[in-house]
């Protein structure tokens with residue numbers, strides 16, 4: 001076991017690792033993140049090894065590397081063939097043999113596994129030429145999908161822990177904080193507070209003990225940036241935390257991770273163990289005399305625990321109830337000691353800033369928001385997945401160029417940014433540049449990067465109700481405005497969606513929402529009304545259609561729609577009748593069926609089981 | 619009399635709880651971790667176990683209860699041997715998680731949040747699992763199943779059912795309709 005006692009030894013080991021790397025050696029990189037696993041990447045890996053027949057691995061002729069997710073989920077499982085960088089998508093275990101025999105053997109490219117541009121049908125062979133790769137600026141996620149996250153050697157081969165060596169030996173704590181401040185990095189957890197300033201406050205607090213925390217509680221329902229990064233490159237987060245601890249004088253660190261992310265936790269545990277084993281974590285790090293250990297704490301499924309004061313309560317073993325600030329964590333945090341909390345992406349930006357300099361970091365971005373932003377794009381979008389783009393990119397570029405636009409010939413309606421605390425932005429504002437300030441002007445927030453694209457088939461009132469239902473359930477119940485306010489807002493929205501709304505309900509929403517915002521105790525309640533307010537701002541006509549015309553323009557809200565079987569299309573196959581949970585469908589075999597609208601609950605079951613697309617909604 | 623599966627699940631063994639407590643030595647701040655381990659072992663938090671935890675850590679029983687009832691991951695009621703968790707995160711919601719839930723409710727004959735009387739099946743919803751691109755997602759002991767449609771739910775149900783049950787006759791799920799299962803998902 002290599003115990004590294006100085007930067008020199010670290011460099012020597014790095015050179016040794018690099019000397020063993022043959023850039024021409026064939027290598028199969030297989031994405032094995034949570035997404036691709038659900039699509040069968042583990043079986044695929046097994047089949048590849050089988051097909052290689054003992055030739056795979058260190059002693060064979062071909063490397064097989066299980067990587068984290070490079071971001072393009074919808075297309076998984078992914079296999080990249082090096083050194084040519086051929087990118088295969090939607091690979092099934094049955095393709096393993098062909099990849100080994102044809103691509104590795106004779107160098108032949110397998111057409112059916114290539115990415116096809118949906119706009120012109122053109123096939124793309126190489127990884128860097130993929131539209132969603134070439135338009136991105138991958139910095140924080142540069143190694144995602146490239147390296148084996150379970151091997152510290154892979155991280156070291158790409159310059160890992162060099163920033164830590166610099167921070168320990170060539171910089172003093174003030175110098176580190178100065179570089180972080182000059183980089184312009186703002187917290188990636190949502191609020192966008194300047195990281196350097198926060199670190200300075202914590203540094204200035206006098207105490208025998210200080211803590212740092214990595215907030216990996218990613219609670220936004222529909223976002224997976226942090227999970228992906230934790231799985232794909234855990235060492236970058238660990239390195240960032242150690243550098244931060246040195247800058248602030250912290251004595252212990254915690255990573256608060258969601259228990260719903262088992263793979264991320266497994267990779268983090270491995271990374272921490274490896275760092276400890278090699279003298280990069282624990283006592284006397286790299287021989288510098290600096291000590292720090294980092295522990296993982298698992299959340300137990302409570303969204304509010306993403307809020308920093310609730311998170312600290314949870315680490316202390318209490319219910320995750322937020323408390324008023326001040327005092328801020330930098331003065332009195334975990335167990336009453338000065339504490340600094342940063343998001344996963346903030347921490348993993350730190351090694352890049354220290355290694356490449358603050359000027360490099362600030363090269364991309366806008367005047368007030370530097371660096372890149374990482375988004376997870378979901379909903380009605382072609383390239384579902386994770387992207388890293390420069391701050392200041394327009395929404396249009398992000399959704400249509402990088403994201404490939406809306407599937408089918410549906411029309412884009414709006415994009416919801418920032419999850420339950422955020423808001424929606426309609427088509428009129430697609431040319432807005434994305435940064436912290438421009439988004440909040442439009443009534444949304446940067447949040448931690450969850451982005452949901454909606455099209456004409458999405459009902460905005462229903463979306464607002466969905467988020468309100470989420471925050472209402474997740475409200476910790478301490479303060480009245482949030483506990484009751486979200487309840488009443490939800491009741492009104494539910495009433496509207498059920499077709500029982502009155503025209504006055506719109507006014508009631510507009511009156512109550514701002515009250516909840518200003519009087520709630522923590523960020524959860526203070527931002528909970530945002531989705532309602534922003535949908536009211538841009539899609540008031542949809543609310544009016546619900547309460548005045550008793551109509552759901554998108555055809556979603558169950559109380560306002562009717563299902564009918566298209567007589568022209570129905571073949572009388574009886575599948576819908578058999579599957580209807582309330583027996584609302586009748587008809588003889590091979591004869592047109594009918595739905596009894598009084599019995600029908602509009603559950604949508606028939607629509608999904610009909611092979612002939614014969615159910616109409618209006 | 620031989621103990622039935624049900625009794626075995628509900629009676630925590632003192633030695634088991636002690637083992638869990640011995641692993642965590644941080645006093646009150648290890649409460650969450652201890653409860654997580656107990657939940658993992660018994661699939662719920664048995665009353666007797668909570669009393670033992672309170673005595674040994676030690677923390678007031680009221681505090682143990684307040685933590686046990688605050689977090690979604692804990693359950694004070696026994697949960698089934700097979701648990702279906704349907705993600706209701708934004709992406710899964712937009713892609714039709716409600717349909718999946720409806721189907722499971724029909725097949726299992728229980729409502730969301732309930733456990734079947736024979737303690738075989740539990741149906742729950744969970745917040746985003748971070749695999750949004752594959753929504754709607756269902757998690758079982760078999761792992762994640764993505765892009766769920768009604769016919770895929772039926773297949774999953776049969777797979778889970780074939781794992782067998784402790785009380786073999788009880789708790790058979792409602793009959794799965796063969797015709798529906800053969801239906802291709804809509805394009």
Ligand SMILES: Cc1cc2nc3c(=O)[nH]c(=O)nc-3n(C[C@H](O)[C@H](O)[C@H](O)COP(=O)(O)O)c2cc1C
Nearest residue numbers: 187188189215217218219306307308342343346523
């Ligand atoms: C209800 C609520 C949920 C939050 N959830 C998260 C989260 O999941 N991840 C996160 O990093 N920050 C979350 N935050 C923000 C944190 O309180 C805190 O500001 C952040 O972790 C600071 O890190 P940063 O400066 O690097 O952004 C949440 C805040 C609120 C009010």
Ligand code: FES
Nearest residue numbers: 705707710749750
């Ligand atoms: S919304 Fe279901 S996995 Fe994210």
